[in-house]
Amino acid sequence: MSNMNLPDTEQLKNELKRTRHQKEYGKVLRNTLYILLTVAAVAVLVATLALPVLRVTGSSMEPTLETGQIVMAVKNSKFKQGDVVAFYYNNKILLKRVIGIAGDQIDIKDDGTVYVNGYPLDEPYLSEKNLGQTDLDYPYQVPDGKIFVMGDHRATSMDSRSTSIGCISSEFIVGKVVFRVWPLNELGKIR
Numbered sequence: 001m002s003n004m005n006l007p008d009t010e011q012l013k014n015e016l017k018r019t020r021h022q023k024e025y026g027k028v029l030r031n032t033l034y035i036l037l038t039v040a041a042v043a044v045l046v047a048t049l050a051l052p053v054l055r056v057t058g059s060s061m062e063p064t065l066e067t068g069q070i071v072m073a074v075k076n077s078k079f080k081q082g083d084v085v086a087f088y089y090n091n092k093i094l095l096k097r098v099i100g101i102a103g104d105q106i107d108i109k110d111d112g113t114v115y116v117n118g119y120p121l122d123e124p125y126l127s128e129k130n131l132g133q134t135d136l137d138y139p140y141q142v143p144d145g146k147i148f149v150m151g152d153h154r155a156t157s158m159d160s161r162s163t164s165i166g167c168i169s170s171e172f173i174v175g176k177v178v179f180r181v182w183p184l185n186e187l188g189k190i191r
Helices: 002-049
Strands: 053-055 070-074 084-089 092-101 105-108 114-116 146-150 173-182
Touching: 084 146, 092 105, 092 114
Parallel strands: none
Antiparallel strands: 053 070, 070 173, 084 092, 084 173, 092 146, 105 114
16 A cells, blocks of 8 residues: 555646646746736837938938938937927927027028038038028027928928927927947938
8 A cells, every 4th residue: 555655746746846836937927927018118218209210201301311210219308400309290200400499590591501500501411502492581599499491402401490390399309319220231320
């Protein structure tokens, strides 16, 4: 009879081991899922609050940015001339280049040359100059708390030259566009 109990005892020990192993496996699996969910939530918060990722649509920023490219913006409240910014306009996010900040005097000649505070703007990012669509009287002074923006493709861009968009208030700005992440062959800083 003692021979019969021995296999039963071994079987019981093995079954207890297996049950403990299943419990530990379940615990590890749950902990891993909690960690993954936490990391995903933090990534979404960071992407939404600090580093918005945006997909470029339209031709107003060509040749700098083209449709289909994916860029990353940085939340920022200080902008300087030449920065590319993302801002809300009519439930869309538009991308444009900062031409002038509060207090700057903007003048655009018929040939498309832009003057800021009496000096012609050096714009190596343009493929061609163009006056584009404008209904402002020049010279134009940028109001306090706002920035004057223009697209790099001046002939087609709707921007601060039109009173329908006008100068951009800081509360509508998503951030400064700093990095292109797609396509990979064009990965890098935006100038």
